[in-house]
Amino acid sequence: HVQLVESGGGSVQAGGSLGLSCAASGYTYSRFCMGWFRQAPGKEREMVAYIYTGAGNTEYADSVKDRFTLSQDNAKDRLYLQMNSLTSEDTGMYYCAAGLVGYSGPHSHAPKRCFPEEFGYWGQGTQVTVS
Secondary structure, X not given: OOEEEEEOOEEEOOOOOEEEEEEEEOOOOOOEEEEEEEEOOOOOOEEEEEEEOOOOEEEEOOOOOOOEEEEEOOOOOEEEEXXXXXXXXXXXXXXXXXXXXXXXXXXXXXXXXXXXXXXXXXXXXXXXXXX
């Protein structure tokens, strides 16, 4: 039973920073997609950033590039999102997510793109408000 628990949301003034953390448990695969999504009121959920743990490659939405940074602990069971230079456009509920499918074998160490439809495990969300 996969569980993802987010923490670290809150309120901050524009230009400030926040860090989000996601603790993962129950995942049986060691190589999989993990990432952050967000949803603002009245808008569709969008992918913010992801990491493929098999190779450590990351990808960021254009709107957050050079401002947000993903990192992961060595055990790969905690994912962090450092958010800098926040604007009101970053306000929303932030969700940690993990892929439904894990990967194995020699090819699983190669960089891999993670697509939104691959993510099937979700945390409860944490609110980020920028004013």
